[in-house]
Amino acid sequence: MTTFFQQIVDGLTTGVIYAAIALSLVLVYRTSRLVNFAQAEMATLGGFLAWQLSDWGVPFPLAIALAVAASFALGATMERTVVRPLHEAHNELALFVISLGILVVLINVEAWIWGYQVKAVPLVIDGPAVSIGSVLVSRQKLVIVAVAIVIAALLFVLFQRTRFGLAMRAAADNQPSARLLGLPVNATMTLSWGIAAAIGTLMAILVAPQQFLQPGMLLPVLLYAVAAATLGGIDSPVGAVIGGLIVGVVENLAGTYVPGIGQDFKSAVAFLIIMGVLLVRPQGLLGSKSVVRV
Amino acid sequence: MSLLTVDRLCAGYGALRVLHDVSFSIEEGNVTVVLGANGAGKSTLLRALSGMIPATGSIELDGYELLSGRRRRPIALLGIGHVPEGRGTFGGLTVEENLRAGGYHRPRGEVERSITEWFELFPRLAERRDRLAAGLSGGEQQMLAIARALMARPRLLLLDEPSLGLAPKMTGTLFDNLRAIRERMDMTVLLVEQNAHLSLQIADDALLMTAGQVGPRRPAIALREDEQIRRAYLGA
Ligand SMILES: Nc1ncnc2c1ncn2[C@@H]1O[C@H](COP(=O)(O)OP(=O)(O)OP(=O)(O)O)[C@@H](O)[C@H]1O
Ligand SMILES: [Mg+2]
Numbered sequence: 001m002t003t004f005f006q007q008i009v010d011g012l013t014t015g016v017i018y019a020a021i022a023l024s025l026v027l028v029y030r031t032s033r034l035v036n037f038a039q040a041e042m043a044t045l046g047g048f049l050a051w052q053l054s055d056w057g058v059p060f061p062l063a064i065a066l067a068v069a070a071s072f073a074l075g076a077t078m079e080r081t082v083v084r085p086l087h088e089a090h091n092e093l094a095l096f097v098i099s100l101g102i103l104v105v106l107i108n109v110e111a112w113i114w115g116y117q118v119k120a121v122p123l124v125i126d127g128p129a130v131s132i133g134s135v136l137v138s139r140q141k142l143v144i145v146a147v148a149i150v151i152a153a154l155l156f157v158l159f160q161r162t163r164f165g166l167a168m169r170a171a172a173d174n175q176p177s178a179r180l181l182g183l184p185v186n187a188t189m190t191l192s193w194g195i196a197a198a199i200g201t202l203m204a205i206l207v208a209p210q211q212f213l214q215p216g217m218l219l220p221v222l223l224y225a226v227a228a229a230t231l232g233g234i235d236s237p238v239g240a241v242i243g244g245l246i247v248g249v250v251e252n253l254a255g256t257y258v259p260g261i262g263q264d265f266k267s268a269v270a271f272l273i274i275m276g277v278l279l280v281r282p283q284g285l286l287g288s289k290s291v292v293r294v
Numbered sequence: 295m296s297l298l299t300v301d302r303l304c305a306g307y308g309a310l311r312v313l314h315d316v317s318f319s320i321e322e323g324n325v326t327v328v329l330g331a332n333g334a335g336k337s338t339l340l341r342a343l344s345g346m347i348p349a350t351g352s353i354e355l356d357g358y359e360l361l362s363g364r365r366r367r368p369i370a371l372l373g374i375g376h377v378p379e380g381r382g383t384f385g386g387l388t389v390e391e392n393l394r395a396g397g398y399h400r401p402r403g404e405v406e407r408s409i410t411e412w413f414e415l416f417p418r419l420a421e422r423r424d425r426l427a428a429g430l431s432g433g434e435q436q437m438l439a440i441a442r443a444l445m446a447r448p449r450l451l452l453l454d455e456p457s458l459g460l461a462p463k464m465t466g467t468l469f470d471n472l473r474a475i476r477e478r479m480d481m482t483v484l485l486v487e488q489n490a491h492l493s494l495q496i497a498d499d500a501l502l503m504t505a506g507q508v509g510p511r512r513p514a515i516a517l518r519e520d521e522q523i524r525r526a527y528l529g530a
Contacts, residue, residue, distance in 0.1 A: 163398065170384050170395045177382035180344060181446065182370030183398055288386055288428075 002134045007252045009132075013141040015248020016148040020203040021218065021225035022232065022240035023155070024196035029234050030172035031189040032079070032087045034095045038102035039200055040222035045106055046071040046201025047208045047217065051119045060122055064205055068198045075197025076190045078102070084189065110215040121208035144206045151199055152241055159237070168192065172235065224251070224270070231274050233287020242285060247274070297322040297482045298343075298355055298450060305342035305349035312338040314506045315351070320499065325476065325483040327493040327514065329523075330503030336486040337379045339503070340452045343484075344369045344376040355450065371399060375448030379455055381439040385428030389419055392427050392438055396445030405445065412441040415474060433464035437471065444475065453485045457492070465489060469496055494518050 021040055028036045046067045053063035082102075086095045125143050129136045159165040168188040171178040178185050204218060211217050228247045232239025250273055255266030283289050296319035306312040312335045320326040330336050342349040345360070353360040355372060369376065384392050393412065397405035413420035416437050422430060427438055436456050443451060456472075457465040469492050475481070476496075487493035494500065497514040502523075517523045 163394075166387075166391060166395055167398060169387060169391075173384040173386045174382050176346060176378070177384065178395070179368070180346070180370065180376045180378065180382070181396055181398060181442070182368030183395060 003256065005133070005135050007256050008249055009135045009137060011249030011252035012245055013137065013145060013248070014252065015228075015245035016145050017203055017207055017221060017244075018224045018228045018247050019241045019244025020148050020151065020199055021221055022229040022244045023151070023237055024200045025225055025229045026232075026234060026237050026240040027192045027196040027199075029229070031168075031192040032083050032095065033092065034083070034087070034099060035226060035229075035234065036099045036196075037096075037222065037226075038099045038106060039196065040204075040218035040225070041103050041106040041110075041216070042071065042075065042197050043200030043204035044213070044215065044217045045074075045110060046197070047121065047204035047213050048110055048114055048119070050201075050205045051121050051208070051213055052114075054122065055119075060124070064124075064202070067205065068201050071201035072194040072198040076194035078197075079190050079193035083193070084186070087189075107215045114215075116214050119208075119213040121205065121213050123209050124206065140206065140209065144203070147202065147206060151202070155195075155237060164188070164191075224248075224267075227271060227274050229284075231277055231284055233284030235288055236284070236286040239284055239286030295322050296320060298353070298484070300343070301352040301354075303339075303342060303349055303351035303353065305338060305347055307338075307347065312506050313342060313349070316506070316508045318501055318508045318511055320482060320484060320511070322482055323480065324498040325485060325496055326499040326501060326511070327485045327487055327490075327497035328501045328503055328508075329487070329490055329493075329517075334503045335506040336503055337454055338506075339508070340376060340378075340454050340484070340486060344374055344452060346376075346378075370446045370448070373447075373449035374452065375443035375446055375450070376452040377436075377439045377443045377454060377456065379458070381435050383427040383430075383435050383439050383442070385426065387427060388424050389427055389430070389438055390423045392442050393445050396442035399446060408445055408447075412444065415471065415478075416441055432459050433461070433468065436460065436468060440471075440475075444479070447479075449482060451481055451483045453483060453487075455486055455488060457487060457489045465492065469493075472496060490523075 021043070024039050025035060028034060028039065049070055050063045050067035053066055054060050058066070082098055083095065086098065123140045125139045127139050129138045130142060159169055167178070167183040168191070170181070170183055171185045171188045175185060208217070211221070224247050225244065228243035229240050230243070231246060232241070232243025247270055251266050251270040254269035258269055278284065299319040301317050303316040304311060304313055316339065328336050328339065338347070341347045343353060349361060351361065355374065358372070360372065384395060387395065390409065393409050394405060397408060400408070413423065418434055419437055419441065422434065427435060430438060440453070440456065456468055460468060473496055476483070485493055485497065494514045494517055499511050500514045500517045501511055502509040
C-alpha cells in the first residue's frame, strides 16, 4: 500500500511539471492556434540564463527573477515579430515549421554557448525529504508543487476576475468578434506568449537539478506535456492541469503495476491510454468541440 | 442630417473586388435597410464599414473620416457596433461575460446598469445569464449578439441578417425587440435583411444593392408600395 501511495504522489509531482508546460502550450494555442514545439526549449534557455547569472555571482533568487523576466520578453517578442504575421495570414503550416525551426535553433545556440556538459543548477531548497504519512517527498518537489499552485491561482484570477482576462478569453474564443468590440486583441496575444514563456522558464529552473541542465533538457517533458494538453483539451487551461496530473500518475502507476512492462515501457502505456481517451473524446476532456472541427 | 456618408467605397477579398464605387448616406436616427440578392455584397459592405476588411474611398461618420490615417482606431471606440452575419458570440463565455466584453470600454458602473437594462428587455437572456453562450438557441444567440453590441452604446449599429435561421415566431420577437430598442435609444441602424416584409416595416429608408453597387436611397414606405420591389423581395 505504501508503494501505491508513493507512486501516486511521485506521479502527481511529476504531473505538475507536465501540467505547467502543458499550460504554456495551451496559453499559446489559444491565441495563435499553434502547438508550439519550441516552448520547452525556450524554457530550457531560461534555465541556462538563470544558471549563467548565478554562475556570474548574481544571488540565485534574483537570477531566477531576471531569467523569468527575460523569457517573458523573449516570448512576447516572438509573438510580435514572427508569429503574428503568419497567424494573420492563416498560415498554420508555416507557423508549425517556424516553431520547429526555433526549437532547433535554440538547441544549437545553447550548445554553442554552454556546450553539452551538464550544468549544476542549485536547489532552491535543500534538506532531507519530507515524510507525509508513509510517503516521502523531496523539498524541491514540494516547492515545485507550491509554485505550480500559485501559478494556477494567479492565472485563474487573471482569467476570471479581471477585465483584461475577460478580453483574453474573448479574443481566444472569437478573434473577429473581439476586434469588432474593440478588445485589445493584439495585447492579449503578446501577453499570452510572455506568460507562457515565463511559466516555462520558472519550471525549467526548478526541475533543472533533477533533469540535468543541458540543451534539449525538457524535450521528454514536452512530449508528455503535448499529450497532457491534448488529453485535457488543447484550448482549456484547466484541462491542461488535469491532463498533466493524469499523465504523471498513469505513467508512474503503469511503470510499477502493469505486469511485464517496467520502467522502459511506461511512457508507451501512458500514450496508449491517452489515445484511447482521444478516440472517444477527440476534443479532450475539457476542450471545446469547435477546436477539432476542420 | 446624415450620420454616415460613404463615397466611392471599394473593397473585396484579396484580388476579388466586391464593392465597386459605392456611394450613399444614411440619416441620423433612422433605420436604413439594405436589400439585395445573395452575393450582392451586403455583408461585404458592412465589413468594409467596420474595418474588418481593407477598403478605399471615403467613409465619414459624423464628419470624421474613418479611412484616413494609417491605422484605423477600433470601430467600437468610434461609435459603430457591428453584429456580424452568423452572430459571432463568444461560445465559451457566459451570457453575462459576453455582455461585459461588449461594454469593455465603458466605466464599470455604467456597464452594470446597462446589463440590468438589457436583461430587463431580454428576459430570456436574464434567465440564462450564467450559461455558456454556445448552449443558447439561435434566436437567443442573436439577441445576445445584439445586446452585446449595444453594450458599447454605438451611435451606428450595423446588423447583418439578424433573422437568418430563425423561426418566423422568433423573427417576430426579434423585430419587436428591435423596435423597443429604437424607442429606448437614440440610435441609427443600418440593417441587412432577407426578410424584406418585416424590415421594410421597421425601416425608414431603404437601399437596393445589386452586384456590388448601391442604388439611390428611397423611403421604405415607397418600396412597400412598389410593384417591382414587391415581386423581387416580398414574394407577392
Ligand atoms: N470571406 C470571403 N472571402 C472571399 N470572398 C468572399 C468572402 N465573403 C464573401 N465573398 C464573396 O463576395 C461576394 C459578396 O458576398 P457577400 O457575403 O457580401 O454577399 P451578401 O450580399 O451578404 O450575400 P448573402 O445574402 O448571401 O449574405 C460573393 O461573391 C462572395 O463569394
Ligand atoms: Mg451576407
